Amino acid sequence: MNAEPLLSVIIPVHDQWPLTRQCLHGLRTATHGNFFEVLVVDNASQDATPTACPPLGRKLFGDRFAFLRRNMNQGFGPACNLAAHTARGELLFFLNNDTVPQPGWFEPLRAALTEEPDLGAVGPLLVYPVSKPSPKQSADHDTNAGVKPQTTAQCPQTQHLGIAFCLQKRPHHLYEHFPARHPLVGKKRRVSALTAAALLLPRSLFLTLDGFYPGYVNGYEDLELCARIRRQGLALRCVPESTIIHYSSQTPGRFDHDQANARLLQERCAALITPDLNRHIVQDGLKPALTPWLLPHAVQQDEDTRHLAPLTQSPLPALLDLLEAHPLWQAGYEAAGRLLQEKSDWPQALEIRLRQANLRPSLAAYTHLLRAALKCGQQSLATETQNRIAVINRLLADPHTLRRKAAHLANQARMLGEDDLERLYRQACKPCGQ
Template sequence: MISVLIPVYNNWDLTRACLEALAASTAGEETEVLVVDNASTDATPQACPALGRSLFGERFRYLPQPVNRNFAGANNIAAAEARGDWLFLLNNDTLPRPGWAAPLLRAFDEDPQLGAAGPLLLYPPDSRGLHRVQHLGVVLSLRHRVSHLYEYLPEHHPVVTRPRRLQIITGAAMLIPRQRYLALGGLDEGFVNGFEDVEFCARLCREGLHQRVIPEARIIHLAGQSEGRRDKEKDNSSRCFTLCGHLLQLDEMRQWRADGYQPEVSPWMTLEPGLTPASRVRLLQQARKGPAALAEAAQSEPLWLEGQLMLARHQEAQRQNSDAMYTLTMAAHFYSTPDAILPLLDFVGRVAADEKRGMELLREELRDYVVTPELREAALRELHAELLAAGEPELARQVEALQQDAPNFFSRQYRLLEAALRTGSAMPHGE
């Protein structure tokens, strides 16, 4: 039996929707549901027990707490009470799809070294009706930076369905044998709603186990709905990597390479999953066959920034402004540096100038890239040393090229950023 553990704190509407979706997706399956209420002050204490019993009968338990035990404490309380052989940690801002359980259980049968497994988490459908990736696994980059792998890619992109081994998966939806969870001591309650899943996965890695996301199991994740979700992020991150940094390896670039991408250092000192020269040539050749071919090429590879910008320019020329806005917004999700943000800001400023709030948010993102020549040179030196230490000499050489090209960077690319922040005009149209 699977014991589904759901910590909650207020947000009753989310919890209600989650329980209803869970009941519909587990009809006839052997599951129990334990909701741990972290001292909610909204309708949850009154409404949750009745709804849970109506949906799950005796398979439902409501565990109210006198104080907020946070994510780790709530899950540990539920794990101790659970009767199932399997624990499924589940956020209340999720909507399970039918059939999520069987692929996760099957993964453990097929892989004896599997520590924990999770479903593919998807955002709700966007304005075009597409589900996009919220969680396909967590990867580790330089400076202990963790991020969701390929966030916002369409759910049917080839890299989304490729089997892969991971160090870290999110605790928002994680299946693990109950005895393994208990043997490891559960989640570390020293964290405050963040990074406890990273540290827990590191302990699984220490035991010689790995994690997987199983794309056949799919759950909608609204993401970031918990109150105060990011309040302790810096403290949580520092504590996590003090405890377990030595147990984890840099794996972001390894995952990119396995998927056919070529890591590259952007002029803005970020690491990006670039396309190989052969892929770029193939896509450009296809795009030159006409507007329909351009759209097909750009949409087939969302990480091809040049193609997204070409498509957006064509859409604007055809007065397809809503399509151009969508294309540019998605490009800024995939490649969130000024190379993508500036064209979006320029478009909004010319076509939707009344969107003042949106323009200010874009300018706020650009402010993260403000730098002096002296600070940029120091940062490039540091990045160069980190890449050499990580065994990435080719990427270190790219940094050297950026150092040599600094005058051109500040006279061209950086000038556009300064103009956008100073006047709101991102760039001359068509530049």
């Protein structure tokens, strides 16, 4: 290697060689010039990675490629820290191996850091692949999580646009499953956290902050890093002009440590986390809402619902176009889903019911999704959906506990001065029919 590179791309891997190969080819195709180096950190892979990756990396990137082999898998954070100390670039770009960068991904990210000097880190818009196998599911059945089966949608859907925190200080991907072309996805916004699946920041800042805290196991270390960046008085922004396809959470056992990681984040960073999900929803012209089991989500304003009401009688193609423009339109999902089921077009009905369950969650939506999954022979999705329904039913079977939790959260909202949010939880405290 000769001149110091501007950028060091760091890709931690553990097995999954086909994904790594796809990522490296995608990175080379989408990134012109030799201003960057690529460092692959192998966390003790047992597949073809140790033998196949070095020659491919040298073929694609020449002497600007390095393969760092570790004899023990100590996880994502330590692998990234190791590479950061080896890297020579002014900027670091952490990149998961289950990603495919799209042409022009780097320039908007670099421009944002250059033009907004108070930014500490930036990330691209991550989208789900079109007509590809979906991400693997979380091992637990957290009712805050979405359901992600195979997708047949022809418009890419948003996977990551930045992270916001709800009143319980749990992380939520903003507008996950929205069409990537939706205006809210393209809006310029600053966020509380960004995923390290694709994260750009100055190397000097990363080293000053001592990198990722090694106590996390493959999750939440990026949330703490972002909290510590903000503690420095710096901001975070997703740059949607930069796009990367994310196959998301392909590593087996990716979610096995989420509960322990979440507890560790609360222990270390509770004071640095401010609930802001409600603020984003309101500023974007939407309304905050709660499911009966107290899952926060966004809904349309009442006037938008009234305006769209006559359009539920539209032909199916028009309904599908309207749902692209109005992805929170509950009645539209019901109308489109019904028409697709009448036509026995179960694959497209599955897509519609999936989006409905993720964006407008309800027991009815999950029941529709379960039926569509069974009709399409997607047994793993059907099983996951059945499990989710069972969890929700268990929660709903204990209304006293739910009302007590709602009262506690209403008091939290009051102490934060969030009047609208307090009213929302106070309403949830009331028994049905009141």
